[in-house]
Amino acid sequence: KAGVTQTPRYLIKTRGQQVTLSCSPISGHRSVSWYQQTPGQGLQFLFEYFSETQRNKGNFPGRFSGRQFSNSRSEMNVSTLELGDSALYLCASSLAGFRTGYNEQFFGPGTRLTVL
Amino acid sequence: SQQGEEDPQALSIQEGENATMNCSYKTSINNLQWYRQNSGRGLVHLILIRSNEREKHSGRLRVTLDTSKKSSSLLITASRAADTASYFCATVTSGGTSYGKLTFGQGTILTVHP
Numbered sequence: 001k002a003g004v005t006q007t008p009r010y011l012i013k014t015r016g017q018q019v020t021l022s023c024s025p026i027s028g029h030r031s032v033s034w035y036q037q038t039p040g041q042g043l044q045f046l047f048e049y050f051s052e053t054q055r056n057k058g059n060f061p062g063r064f065s066g067r068q069f070s071n072s073r074s075e076m077n078v079s080t081l082e083l084g085d086s087a088l089y090l091c092a093s094s095l096a097g098f099r100t101g102y103n104e105q106f107f108g109p110g111t112r113l114t115v116l
Numbered sequence: 117s118q119q120g121e122e123d124p125q126a127l128s129i130q131e132g133e134n135a136t137m138n139c140s141y142k143t144s145i146n147n148l149q150w151y152r153q154n155s156g157r158g159l160v161h162l163i164l165i166r167s168n169e170r171e172k173h174s175g176r177l178r179v180t181l182d183t184s185k186k187s188s189s190l191l192i193t194a195s196r197a198a199d200t201a202s203y204f205c206a207t208v209t210s211g212g213t214s215y216g217k218l219t220f221g222q223g224t225i226l227t228v229h230p
Contacts, residue, residue, distance in 0.1 A: 031216040048216035056217045096215035107158040
C-alpha cells in the first residue's frame, strides 16, 4: 500500500496570503488528522476528519480550516497568514473509528510552510 | 496544548547501550503511543499500549505503562546509530470520540554515537 502523501512538500508565502495544503491518506483509511509542529509549541493537533465530517478540533483560530472529500483526501487551509504560522504541517491517516477503535496513525512527510 | 512532560529532553549514548525515555500525562487515556521522528520529517509509529496493559515488547523496544502514576517509559535496548532521532509519546484520551486525536509530549532527542 502507498503511504500518506502530502503536497506540496515546501511552501513559501508572505504575510496576509492564504495557503492550501493537501493530504492523501492510505487507501481504506477514513480518518485524517492534521498537526502543526513548531520548535516552540511542539506537535499540536489541528483537526480530524472522518467520512467528510470534522470529528475533532484543536485550539486554533478560525483562520485554520479543513475539509475532507468523499475519497478521504483532505485539505487544510490557512487564511491571512501570520509569521507564527511558519511550521511543519503533518497529516496522518488511520482506521480509527467506532468499529475499529483507537489505532495508530500513519504520518505523511509533512509540508514545510515558511511565512515571510 | 501538550499532554505532559518527557524526560529527559535530550539523551546521548554510545552504540550498544540501552536508552530509556519517560513520559508523563495528565488525563485518563484509552492508549498511549510512541513515535519516532528523524530530523524534521514525518513521524513513524513504534508501539501502542492500551490502558489495561502494563508492558509491551516489539523487537528491541519495551514500553511500560503505569496508569496510577500517569506515566510511561520506552526502553530501546542495544542502541544503534540509526536509532538517532526524536521520540514522542502521544496519548488518546478515553471517552468521547477522540479516535483521531493524538496529544503529544515534548519529545526526547536521542543521539547514539557509533
